[in-house]
Amino acid sequence: MKHTVTLLVVVTLLAPLLLAQENDAQQAGGTDPAENFAKVYSAWKELDAKIGVVVKAYRGANVNRQKELVVEYEALVKQSAQLVPKLRETGIAAYKAAPNKDENISGTLVGLVANDVRQDEYESALELANLLLQNDCQEPSLHAFAGIAAYCIDDYDTAGTHLAAAKAAEALTPTAEQCLGDLDKAKELWAVEQTLRKREADADDLPRVKFETSKGVILIELFENEAPQAVGNFVSLVDSKFYDGLTFHRVLPGFMAQGGCPLGTGSGGPGYEIYCECYEESHRKHFRGSLSMAHAGRDTGGSQFFLTFKRTPHLDGRHTVFGRVIEGLDVLGQIQRRNPQQGGAPDPDKIVKAEVLRKRDHEYAPKKLGE
Numbered sequence: 001m002k003h004t005v006t007l008l009v010v011v012t013l014l015a016p017l018l019l020a021q022e023n024d025a026q027q028a029g030g031t032d033p034a035e036n037f038a039k040v041y042s043a044w045k046e047l048d049a050k051i052g053v054v055v056k057a058y059r060g061a062n063v064n065r066q067k068e069l070v071v072e073y074e075a076l077v078k079q080s081a082q083l084v085p086k087l088r089e090t091g092i093a094a095y096k097a098a099p100n101k102d103e104n105i106s107g108t109l110v111g112l113v114a115n116d117v118r119q120d121e122y123e124s125a126l127e128l129a130n131l132l133l134q135n136d137c138q139e140p141s142l143h144a145f146a147g148i149a150a151y152c153i154d155d156y157d158t159a160g161t162h163l164a165a166a167k168a169a170e171a172l173t174p175t176a177e178q179c180l181g182d183l184d185k186a187k188e189l190w191a192v193e194q195t196l197r198k199r200e201a202d203a204d205d206l207p208r209v210k211f212e213t214s215k216g217v218i219l220i221e222l223f224e225n226e227a228p229q230a231v232g233n234f235v236s237l238v239d240s241k242f243y244d245g246l247t248f249h250r251v252l253p254g255f256m257a258q259g260g261c262p263l264g265t266g267s268g269g270p271g272y273e274i275y276c277e278c279y280e281e282s283h284r285k286h287f288r289g290s291l292s293m294a295h296a297g298r299d300t301g302g303s304q305f306f307l308t309f310k311r312t313p314h315l316d317g318r319h320t321v322f323g324r325v326i327e328g329l330d331v332l333g334q335i336q337r338r339n340p341q342q343g344g345a346p347d348p349d350k351i352v353k354a355e356v357l358r359k360r361d362h363e364y365a366p367k368k369l370g371e
Helices: 003-025 033-060 063-080 082-099 104-119 124-132 139-154 157-169 174-203 228-239
Strands: 208-213 214-222 250-252 256-259 291-292 305-308 321-327 350-358
Touching: 033 063, 033 082, 033 104, 033 321, 082 104, 082 124, 082 174, 104 124, 104 139, 124 139, 157 174, 208 228, 214 228, 228 321, 228 350
Parallel strands: none
Antiparallel strands: 208 214, 208 350, 214 321, 250 256, 256 305, 291 305, 291 321
């Protein structure tokens, strides 16, 4: 576990400085996989000392200097993404060439699995965890990470296998325990959801909307059958270009990305409110990639919505699920995390353009509260 924890700290806190050694790391193009990895890893370790200097300088600096250091740090955060994939690439190649022979290689990959889970990049986390487990990596936490990742992508059978193994090894984390406790209910509700999705795929007539965001394209299918009011409102807003240029103002790790506020604060709307449909018996549940109405209480929704990163059972029956992401789940993992209630939140990502790709042959309009 020592290496897992160390790598978590490095990936989460030091990764933003990795590009400072980009030129050296890019020389890791030889034929020996272990040597290639060692060059990137060496650059990484050098940055360990540098981040210590930056942190120490920040703590002892005056307000003006702290602001400068924050700017430096944020700039490096944006650059780090260019080198982290190189660390993953060389680490995987070296591991495949000699599984479990180098503690640094194995520990690095385990750390990347954990970091993927923390960043809501569950598909890549599960893929890398499977590689390690198939090669008999003995890190006890791997089954917990794999179980969480599988649970979060709605693969509950796979989640059950990994979580049971983690429990047997006494390696369950608090999050893994929560997933395990919800597993039976999740399987039950997912079976119902799968039946509905099969029926929808056969009919192939649900409305679809495309978000072009600052991080990529997200394609959404709308649940008009169960939430016609929310869908009518949403489609009419998209058609009117209401969402173009608006931000994802609240994006919380392990939870969701919220947008649709014209003020960018979470307090704005279209100037009216619509009825909730989450109290209907046929209401849809929240899974990975669900599109749901944000509101401040019953029948107070308007233009704000959120996209869930994973199953969120505490919201079922409280917020109207009116669609799901059918392409671009990987983009969700890239949207800038930010909590507007905390000071110093980074600049948000945006919906550059929203476009209706398909809708049924009738008018789409909001049914406003009181009408």
